[in-house]
Amino acid sequence: MTSDQADQARRVRAPDPRADLAAHADLLRRVYDAAMSEDAAGLRPRSLVSDSWQRSLAARVDPERLRPQVRVPESDLLGVREAHPLNEVLPLLRSTLVSIADEAMHIMIVTDADGVILWREGASSLLGPADAVGLVAGSTWAEEAAGTNAMGTTIAVDAPVQIHSAEHLVRTLHAWTCAAAPVHDPDTGTILGAIDITGPMHTVHPAMTQLVAATAQLAENQLRVRMAIADERLRVRNMPHLASLRGRPGALVTPTGRIIAGEPYGTWPERVTLPADGDRVCLDDGREMVVERLAEGFLLHAPRKAPRAAPRRxxxxxxxxxxxxxxxxxxxxxxxxxxxxxxxxxxxxxxxxxxxxxxxxxxxxxxxxxxxxxxxxxxxxxxxxxxxxxxxxxxxxxxxxxxxxxxxxxxxxxxxxxxxxxxxxxxxxxxDAPEIRELRDELEAGLRRGVLHGGDADLLAELACHPVGREDLEVLERAVAALPPDDPRRPEIAARCARLLADG
Incomplete structure (x- = not known):
């Protein structure tokens, strides 16, 4: 047996659901004590945990004393939450995790990319004990602040993790078990934050990791759909800029550098690196393009031969x-x-x-x-x-x-x-300004007339769920009549239609 094989054989594995959890927790405590006393001959934690301990100790985290740092005061939490991208998928996270967490004696936690807790919901009986160890909104649980824990470690390694009992570096957390997964920005690929489920030590189950990983994937998919909708709106609003090039090569670019429309089609990369200074960018194929700032995003186009006037705001x-x-x-x-x-x-x-x-x-x-x-x-x-x-x-x-x-x-x-x-x-x-009311009425009447005249079932359903048509009885009735009986959108629209009829 090689030295690497011997080292691997001495490492403790993640808990097996068929094993005696109390005995496994006791084993982890003995491994922890041996590691803290630098007993080289004893069992060792699994590599994920050992590497996290080393990072945490290098950041001067005290294993005997946890002092959670409050990074966001309570008075600022509402604004920080509203501005964070994961606020858009919070209903999904609640519907997926909170009810399960409540029944299984867990709490759901959502952090930002720095490990700061933004949301904490779940079993009410656990909120007091969670407060006692600092699992509160606004506190940071990055490894360098709180040592090894699922939230901080999943952000550090960019992968789903489960941390059980004495695998936590700080001793006061040994009564807890937690699993977390990172959520990525579908635009840039960077980590937006982590979702975590945490509970008492005896509630450990390997499915916890699979659950948070699957939920993180669902959240990323929903963010991706929202990004596609935002891209389409950005494209529609800015197509006149692309059309103004009158056939010359050009592309519309998001503020983060993704190309969402280009002429001619198929000759553009997926994204470009926008210059911090200057107004030129060189594509991978060697073409130089002018970067022109728009109110939302940028327009790329080939340099004009004639001198250009000063750009308009x-x-x-x-x-x-x-x-x-x-x-x-x-x-x-x-x-x-x-x-x-x-x-x-x-x-x-x-x-x-x-x-x-x-x-x-x-x-x-x-x-x-x-x-x-x-x-x-x-x-x-x-x-x-x-x-x-x-x-x-x-x-x-x-x-x-x-x-x-x-x-x-x-x-x-x-x-x-x-x-x-x-x-x-x-x-x-x-x-309530007269000019605004008149334009509002014009637009809503035009949308309503165009959709009702076309009679397209999908478009009718879209208008019925849109603020312009949500309370319009004729739109709702036409949508219900046009949609097939098994269409998943039909029951909700029919319910609103029935409510309006009852109120009328």
Whole structure:
């Protein structure tokens, strides 16, 4: 037997469900004590655990004392959660793991890429003991902070892991068992965070690892679907930029460098490395391309022979469906509230410009005050810049892309399916400004008319689940009638239809 084989023979394996778990935990404690006392002749932990112990000890984690570090205070948690990509798949994680965790005396934990706990849910009887060892939202469980544990170790090795009892480096965690798996960004491949199920030591089961690994895969698949939808909306909104090249080679690129549309087709790589400085990129085939920033993403195109004028500022308005209006200027978000968003929509609808009196009438009706409008425009100019929002008359100067403009263009071109998919919701649903109400009614009537006239069952179902059609009885009835009886979308739509009929 070689020395490597002998070393492997002395390593303890992961727990077998058929084994005596108490006896196995006792064995792990003896292995732990031997390792901490540097007994070279004793049994050794499995390689995954041994390597993690070494990393943790090198980071000066004290095996006898756990001091979880709170990285995100409770007052900041809500904002951090809402901004994190895994917030989008939290309903999936809850439906997949929380009910199982509750029944099996476990808690579900979701962390960010640094091992900071963002969500913790599950068996209420375990929350107190979890608090006692620092398993609380906002605390970090990266290996360098908390030693070997499933959340920190799965991020360190980028693979699903299970850590049982005395495999934890810190002694106060020996009463616990946990399994975790990393979740990756489908765009960049980087780790977004980890999902974990944790419980008392006696609840260990090898299926825990398979469960969290499968759930992580489901979460990545759902993120991939959301990315595809976002890509399609980005492509639809920005196709006019590609069309403006008039047949010359060009491509639309996401902010992370993925190419989502290109002319001619089939001559572009999957992604490009965008330059940190400058406006040129060299493709793998040797072609040099100009990188032109759009309000959302970039446009690649071959260098023009004629000298180009100074680039115009790029402004994007996304005001359909979102809880808060989104304004992007030269690729950077600009925070705005409802009133500035209404001003921008009105100015985008009137590229020739508007006076303060005209704006007051469009936004406030006969009671509008031009002085109030002048003050609001002044504040908006401070946000966007005087070169973007011009005066005398008030107008937007630059390349302006709007989601409602895209929907309007597609409806006028007789493409209701594309228009519905470009409309992520209703136009500024909280706005009562006359100009906004009129445009909102125009868009919703156009979407409704285009879909109902076409009679396509899938498109009817899509409109029935869209904010524009969710409470529209005729849309719901037409969708129920068009869908086959075994279509999985039909029961939910029929239930809403029945509720509206009962309320009416």
């Amino acid at each position: 790029a402004l994007a308005l996304q005001v359909m469906g979102a809880h808060h209006p989104r304004v992007v200027l030269d690729g950077k978000p600009v925070p705005v509230t409802l009133r500035p968003a209404e001003l921008l929509v009105a100015l985008a609808l009137h590229p020739e410009g508007l006076t303060a009196e005209q704006l007051a009438l469009l936004l406030y009706g006969e009671e509008g005050n031009p002085t109030t409008v002048r003050g609001e425009v002044h504040r908006l100019r401070l946000l966007l810049g005087a070169d973007v929002l011009r005066t005398r008359p008030y107008r937007l100067d630059g390349t302006v892309d709007t989601d409602f403009g895209t929907v309007r263009r597609l409806l006028r071109a007789g493409q209701p399916a594309e228009a519905l998919r470009a409309a992520s919701g209703r136009l500024l649903p909280r706005s």
